[in-house]
Amino acid sequence: MKLREIFATNLRRMRHASGLSQEELAHRAGINRNYVGLLERAANSPTLDTIERLAEELGVAPARFFDDQADH
Amino acid sequence: MKLREIFATNLRRMRHASGLSQEELAHRAGINRNYVGLLERAANSPTLDTIERLAEELGVAPARFFDDQADH
Numbered sequence: 001m002k003l004r005e006i007f008a009t010n011l012r013r014m015r016h017a018s019g020l021s022q023e024e025l026a027h028r029a030g031i032n033r034n035y036v037g038l039l040e041r042a043a044n045s046p047t048l049d050t051i052e053r054l055a056e057e058l059g060v061a062p063a064r065f066f067d068d069q070a071d072h
Numbered sequence: 073m074k075l076r077e078i079f080a081t082n083l084r085r086m087r088h089a090s091g092l093s094q095e096e097l098a099h100r101a102g103i104n105r106n107y108v109g110l111l112e113r114a115a116n117s118p119t120l121d122t123i124e125r126l127a128e129e130l131g132v133a134p135a136r137f138f139d140d141q142a143d144h
Binding site: 002003004007045046047048049050051052055061062063066067 | 074
């Protein structure tokens with residue numbers, strides 16, 4: 001699986017676990033709501049700065065976005 | 073330490089470990105040589121796609137770029 005798809009899967013999973021909507025997460029992270037949707041569909045490649053903001057708002061280590069569930 | 077700086081430190085460390093120059097790594101990863109220098113100075117925020125290409129060329133898991141040596 002490509003890294004974008006791994007990131008997308010983890011972002012959606014961790015956002016659901018946090019109980020936040022795409023809109024709420026986007027607002028907290030200071031990014032566009034539609035952009036969260038694009039990222040969760042692996043339709044865009046986020047920058048490191050965006051990855052950091054999303055990790056902070058979700059309360060996870062940035063490296064967790066790269067966990068490949070297929071490995072487990 | 074901010075994630076950009078952690079990434080920059082790890083990129084430089086892993087590039088040195090691989091024995092590649094900035095120019096060689098840039099060529100292999102299909103990115104601009106000057107851009108590798110910018111990333112190693114934490115002066116730019118790479119995209120996920122660029123992080124993936126650099127990890128592939130360096131033969132490391134992408135999550136290794138986020139290892140915080142200060143934690144160890």
